[in-house]
Amino acid sequence: xxxxxxxxxxxxxxxxxxxxxxxxxxxxxxxxxxxxxxxxxxxxxxxxxxxxxxxxxxxxxxxxxxxxxxxxxxxxxxxxxxxxxxxxxxxxxxxxxxxxxxxxxxxxxxxxxxxxxxxxxxxxxxxxxxxxxxxxxxxxxxxxxxxxxxxxxxxxxxxxxxxxxxxxxxxxxxxxxxxxxxxxxxxxxxxxxxxxxxxxxxxxxxxxxxxxxxxxxxxxxxxxxxx
Numbered sequence: 167x168x169x170x171x172x173x174x175x176x177x178x179x180x181x182x183x184x185x186x187x188x189x190x191x192x193x194x195x196x197x198x199x200x201x202x203x204x205x206x207x208x209x210x211x212x213x214x215x216x217x218x219x220x221x222x223x224x225x226x227x228x229x230x231x232x233x234x235x236x237x238x239x240x241x242x243x244x245x246x247x248x249x250x251x252x253x254x255x256x257x258x259x260x261x262x263x264x265x266x267x268x269x270x271x272x273x274x275x276x277x278x279x280x281x282x283x284x285x286x287x288x289x290x291x292x293x294x295x296x297x298x299x300x301x302x303x304x305x306x307x308x309x310x311x312x313x314x315x316x317x318x319x320x321x322x323x324x325x326x327x328x329x330x331x332x333x334x335x336x337x338x339x340x341x342x343x344x345x346x347x348x349x350x351x352x353x354x355x356x357x358x359x360x361x362x363x364x365x366x367x368x369x370x371x372x373x374x375x376x377x378x379x380x381x382x383x384x385x386x387x388x389x390x391x392x393x
Contacts, residue, residue: 167191167192167212167213167282167326167343168191168192168194168209168210168211168212168213168342168343168346169186169191169192169193169194169211169212169213169214169215169278170193170194170195170196170202170205170206170209170211170213170214170215171183171186171193171194171195171196171215172196172199172202172214172215172216172217172220172225172228173195173196173197173215173217173244174197174198174217174219174220174221175217176197178267179195179197180195181271182215182271182274183195185271185274185275186275189275190305190318190322191213192343192344192345192346194209194211198220198221198222198223199220199221199222199223199224199225199227199228200222200223202214202216202220202223202228203223203228203231206228206231206232206235206236206239207235209342210236210238210239210339210342210343211236211239212238212239212240212282212343213239213240213241213242213278213281214232214239214240214241214242215242215244215274216228216229216241216242216243216244216261217243217244217245218243218245218252218256219245219246225243225245225256226252226255226256226259229241229256229259229260229261230259233259233260240262240281240282240285241256241260241261241262241263242261242262242263242264242265242274242277242278242281243256243261243263243264243265244265244267244269244274245266245267246266246267262281262284262285263277263280263281265277282329286329286330293328293390295328295375295377295388295390296373296374296375296376296377297309297310297372297373297374298314298369298372298373298375300324300325300328302325305321305325306321307321307324309369309372309373310372310373312372314368314369314372315368316365316368319344319345319361320361320364320365320368322344323340323344323358323361323362323365324365324378324388326340326343326344327340327378327386327387327388328388328390330388331387331388331389331390332387332388332389332390333387334381334384334385334386334387335385335386335387336384336385337357337358337359337385337386339385340358340385340386341357341358358385358386362378362380362386365378366378377389377390
């Protein structure tokens with residue numbers, strides 16, 4: 167998933183970025199509100215980790231702004247401010263959680279995962295798709311107890327479709343959320359088609375996968391039968 171860290175304390179931003187990258191997130195960093203505003207205007211993010219105490223911008227205003235252009239993004243406020251008023255204002259504007267400095271990185275990860283479970287309505291750590299089982303915590307896919315050998319990006323692609331089950335995702339959405347943000351003139355939709363083809367081949371070697379659907383002219387969808 168795509169994460170934007172908005173933090174003017176560069177050493178902390180680097181520490182969070184390195185940690186989340188190791189945890190398989192795609193990470194970008196903005197050290198000022200202006201830089202964050204420019205990134206949010208052109209890129210899609212699943213999570214925005216936002217320090218309210220920016221030197222050039224009111225963090226609360228940035229939440230308002232971002233919600234207009236990227237309404238599906240989840241916000242976790244990260245700040246040294248202890249005032250209840252700031253926390254309440256941020257949550258009222260649509261922030262999903264609040265984490266006060268200093269904090270442990272594992273706690274941040276736990277908060278992100280908790281928000282993701284609520285956002286995607288994931289009931290537990292295992293998701294069943296026909297004869298396949300997606301294990302989110304261990305990042306593994308099994309079919310009737312046998313492991314399915316997927317590359318990191320193949321698993322990321324499958325997981326993102328699964329988390330957005332019954333929702334059609336365009337090829338560009340999939341590219342941006344799995345491989346990172348791109349300029350329109352760099353985008354090649356066949357890139358996603360090739361990866362889906364390879365993923366299907368591996369799945370079908372174990373069991374049929376009719377739940378991975380192609381929506382002609384649009385993109386792809388995983389159907390679970392649960393709405």
